[in-house]
Amino acid sequence: MMVLECECGNRTGLFATGDRDEHGREFIELEDDDRFGFEIGEDSVVFRCSFCGYKYRLKQYAPFE
Ligand SMILES: [Zn+2]
DSSP: OEEEETTTTEEEEEEEEEEEEEEEEEEEEEEEEEEEEOOOSSSEEEEEETOOOEEEEEEEOSSSO
């Protein structure tokens, strides 16, 4: 499991569902979506902490080979 943690101490896990896409990439889901939400934009993913409202933006720099 991967863990997502905000500066305020709020944390949740991202767990693997066991399902994979056609490229063998496994789908993950938020363990507790009351703690964090996320939005997928054109070139980034934004995670929002539901406790303090802080937002983290993960930008895409380059596609995977
Ligand atoms: Zn927070």
